Amino acid sequence: xxxKTLEIRNLHARIVDGEAILKGVDLVVxxxxxxxxxxxxxxxxxxxxxxxxxxxxxxxxxGDILLEGQSILEMEPDERAREGLYLAFQYPVEVPGxxxxxxxxxxxxxxxxxxxxxxxxxxxxxxxxxxxxxNWDESIIERNLHEGFSGGEKKRSEILQLLVxxxxxxxxxxxxxxxxxxALKVVSQGVNAARGPEFxxxxxxxxxxxxxxxxPDKVHVMVDGRVVRTGPKELAMELDQKGYExxxxxxxx
Amino acid sequence: xxxxxxxxxxAAKLEGMRHTEQYDFRLPEDxxxxxEKGLSKRVIEQISYYKGEPQWMLDFRLRAFEIAExxxxxxxxxxxxxxxxxxxxxxxxxxxxxxxxxxxxEIPEEVRRTYExxxxxxxxxxxxxxxxxxxxxEMVYHKLKEEWEKLGVVFLDTDTGLKEHxxxxxxxxxxxxxxxxxxxxxxxSAVWSGGSFVxxxxxxxxEVPLQAYFxxxxxxxxxxxxxxxxxxxxxxxxxxxxCTAPAYTSNSFHSGVIEIICQEGSDVRYSxxxxxxxxxxxxxxxxxxxxxxxxxxxxxxxxxxxxxxxxPSTYLVGEGAHGEIxxxxxxxxxxxxxxxxxVIHAAPNTTSSVVSKSISKTGGRSxxxxxxxxxxxATGARSNxxxxxxxxxxxxxxxxxxxxxxxxxxxxxxxxxxxxxxxxEQIFYLMTRGLGEEEAMALIVRGFxxxxxxxLPLEYAxxxxxxxxxxxxxxxx
Numbered sequence: 070x071x072x073k074t075l076e077i078r079n080l081h082a083r084i085v086d087g088e089a090i091l092k093g094v095d096l097v098v099x100x101x102x103x104x105x106x107x108x109x110x111x112x113x114x115x116x117x118x119x120x121x122x123x124x125x126x127x128x129x130x131x132g133d134i135l136l137e138g139q140s141i142l143e144m145e146p147d148e149r150a151r152e153g154l155y156l157a158f159q160y161p162v163e164v165p166g167x168x169x170x171x172x173x174x175x176x177x178x179x180x181x182x183x184x185x186x187x188x189x190x191x192x193x194x195x196x197x198x199x200x201x202x203x204n205w206d207e208s209i210i211e212r213n214l215h216e217g218f219s220g221g222e223k224k225r226s227e228i229l230q231l232l233v234x235x236x237x238x239x240x241x242x243x244x245x246x247x248x249x250x251x252a253l254k255v256v257s258q259g260v261n262a263a264r265g266p267e268f269x270x271x272x273x274x275x276x277x278x279x280x281x282x283x284x285p286d287k288v289h290v291m292v293d294g295r296v297v298r299t300g301p302k303e304l305a306m307e308l309d310q311k312g313y314e315x316x317x318x319x320x321x322x
Numbered sequence: 323x324x325x326x327x328x329x330x331x332x333a334a335k336l337e338g339m340r341h342t343e344q345y346d347f348r349l350p351e352d353x354x355x356x357x358e359k360g361l362s363k364r365v366i367e368q369i370s371y372y373k374g375e376p377q378w379m380l381d382f383r384l385r386a387f388e389i390a391e392x393x394x395x396x397x398x399x400x401x402x403x404x405x406x407x408x409x410x411x412x413x414x415x416x417x418x419x420x421x422x423x424x425x426x427x428e429i430p431e432e433v434r435r436t437y438e439x440x441x442x443x444x445x446x447x448x449x450x451x452x453x454x455x456x457x458x459x460e461m462v463y464h465k466l467k468e469e470w471e472k473l474g475v476v477f478l479d480t481d482t483g484l485k486e487h488x489x490x491x492x493x494x495x496x497x498x499x500x501x502x503x504x505x506x507x508x509x510x511s512a513v514w515s516g517g518s519f520v521x522x523x524x525x526x527x528x529e530v531p532l533q534a535y536f537x538x539x540x541x542x543x544x545x546x547x548x549x550x551x552x553x554x555x556x557x558x559x560x561x562x563x564x565c566t567a568p569a570y571t572s573n574s575f576h577s578g579v580i581e582i583i584c585q586e587g588s589d590v591r592y593s594x595x596x597x598x599x600x601x602x603x604x605x606x607x608x609x610x611x612x613x614x615x616x617x618x619x620x621x622x623x624x625x626x627x628x629x630x631x632x633x634p635s636t637y638l639v640g641e642g643a644h645g646e647i648x649x650x651x652x653x654x655x656x657x658x659x660x661x662x663x664x665v666i667h668a669a670p671n672t673t674s675s676v677v678s679k680s681i682s683k684t685g686g687r688s689x690x691x692x693x694x695x696x697x698x699x700a701t702g703a704r705s706n707x708x709x710x711x712x713x714x715x716x717x718x719x720x721x722x723x724x725x726x727x728x729x730x731x732x733x734x735x736x737x738x739x740x741x742x743x744x745x746x747e748q749i750f751y752l753m754t755r756g757l758g759e760e761e762a763m764a765l766i767v768r769g770f771x772x773x774x775x776x777x778l779p780l781e782y783a784x785x786x787x788x789x790x791x792x793x794x795x796x797x798x799x
Contacts, residue, residue, distance in 0.1 A: 122754045125746075146753035147762075155754070162751045166769030172755070175765065179756035213769070230755065 072138050073100040075238045080132035082120045090116045092294035100269040108291035109313040114273045118242040122156040153237030157227035163215040170210040199232035203259050221252040228259035239270045245279040257282030277309035357413040369413045386501035386511030393505045400629045400658045405603045412513045476521040480548050483519025498581035498609050506605045510546045510579040517547030528559035549580040553588035560591040574602045582610035584618045595623035604630040614640030623650040624659045635664035638672035645674040648774045653686030662691035667703040678709040682718035689721045698729040706736040712770050714744045764794045
């Protein structure tokens with residue numbers, strides 16, 4: 070495969086000492102494209118997201134994950150992040166007492182050499198741009214990370230972080246779940262702002278709804294730990310109309 | 323007093339000086355004195371003699387020694403078996419000069435280097451009100467900015483305070499913590515040396531913190547500083563103390579007594595972060611008496627030491643008095659931080675708040691031991707206690723011993739305690755943002771302490787963060 074991709078190759082993974090969840094995932098997201106990953110509950114979408122990010126709860130039994138041609142399996146989650154991977158969590162955790170601004174400055178500086186820390190002005194400008202993009206009040210940056218946030222605010226924070234950290238590849242794990250239409254629009258606006266030739270994304274969703282706002286270049290369908298079909302954006306519409314049973318039958322799963 | 327020559331072989335050197343003016347005596351340049359090991363009447367007499375103290379103070383010391391002998395050590399709390407008085411030097415004078423020196427340059431090179439590592443001169447450069455530094459048992463460096471002196475603010479080491487302000491001293495000394503109070507207060511009363519003496523006159527607000535540093539440097543010595551702080555009516559100030567000690571193989575002993583008097587309408591804060599090396603027994607009595615409409619705030623950070631027993635106490639004796647206690651403890655391998663707070667509501671409409679945060683890791687143990695007492699007649703008293711413990715791994719331990727005694731029907735007392743464990747999901751989350759595992763843990767710990775840390779002046783918050791990062795090093799294995 071070409072250098073500018075995130076490639077999942079025949080990936081098998083399970084919860085440490087548990088049952089297999091991923092059973093041979095093949096998937097390629099080129100930089101510059103946004104792909105959707107759809108599938109019924111329990112098909113392994115969120116597991117795939119966490120495995121790519123390096124969650125130690127899971128172990129990989131076979132296959133590989135290649136970031137621009139380089140295997141990342143031996144990398145810790147923070148190394149993967151510094152290589153340009155980003156995961157927007159389905160359920161972002163709370164970290165009491167740590168403000169969003171302080172946290173993001175640390176995260177940005179973790180990507181830079183010692184002695185080359187980001188300037189205070191440069192940082193705040195970057196942060197303010199991202200806050201504006203998400204129609205958010207500036208005071209949000211002084212709030213502690215997700216402490217007392219609503220579900221929708223947490224999702225918005227995940228996109229805020231994406232805009233500030235500027236990863237090369239992002240995986241969005243059900244960023245749309247639990248959002249009303251207005252919040253959905255704002256979050257989509259943020260993701261679309263990140264789109265460009267240097268940014269690739271895998272947008273995991275259960276519903277076609279999100280894809281009205283974030284129009285994917287390709288759609289992958291996952292069933293029982295495998296990607297069973299890949300197609301153009303219209304595949305999402307078809308799934309929405311016919312339901313996941315249809316695809317199960319179509320692929321004989 | 324008995325014959326000088328019986329006290330110490332070197333005492334003869336003092337002969338020529340015995341009859342000089344009592345409060346102006348100096349030792350020969352090359353003089354160095356270390357008491358014999360152990361606690362005895364003889365050692366106490368030596369201390370008093372070398373300090374050139376008035377008779378009443380020697381009498382006080384000897385009475386305190388008798389009280390200590392009678393009382394014996396406390397039967398509760400951490401294990402103190404390895405603290406053997408017979409191995410301890412109760413008094414050491416480190417350099418040739420008695421009392422304080424006025425300029426940084428006069429301090430011996432070696433001592434200065436240690437202080438520079440602690441950032442003391444930098445602190446001074448930031449126009450701090452004054453820095454007193456206690457090296458072993460005597461203050462060696464002390465300076466108070468002229469502007470405060472003009473306002474009548476007194477900030478001296480306690481020995482000099484006794485000499486220069488004998489009446490003020492005698493009026494308040496040992497009125498807040500009498501030697502009868504507890505065993506270690508009695509020991510301190512018998513052998514005390516150094517500490518800070520602070521008096522802020524009526525209505526005077528000192529805008530920048532008064533700061534002192536204590537350093538324990540010789541092996542097997544005890545440090546028994548005695549701090550006496552008086553806030554006259556309507557005064558307002560913040561006193562800060564840092565404590566540290568290099569590591570030695572044998573156990574050292576620190577037992578201070580801090581007495582604070584907050585007179586009517588005054589607003590006094592006392593902050594300390596102790597980072598004693600992990601073989602120091604740190605057994606301290608700190609107490610404030612808070613009069614009508616006055617306010618007292620303690621910030622107590624315990625990161626170092628082997629065993630700490632420290633429960634900043636606030637006695638709210640005047641109507642409308644307010645007390646706040648913020649306490650931080652960090653216990654790692656071999657450490658037992660037994661810290662907490664005591665608040666006594668003895669007057670109507672008194673209010674108090676206690677926030678305690680402890681962190682324990684790799685076998686460390688932290689305990690919160692607290693008492694809230696509401697006396698009958700303290701109508702409308704309110705108190706709120708919150709203690710949160712964070713455990714960083716399976717081997718760490720935490721306990722909570724909250725005592726609440728309410729003898730007044732109209733009182734409101736709230737108590738909340740939480741214990742949490744370091745969450746793997748939080749760490750994973752922070753790592754996916756690019757932070758290393760250790761950095762992620764340190765960030766979670768800092769966030770946990772944030773409600774307390776943000777009460778500190780900036781340079782102390784920075785120091786606290788740095789100390790926590792040091793404690794966190796090697797946590798990932």
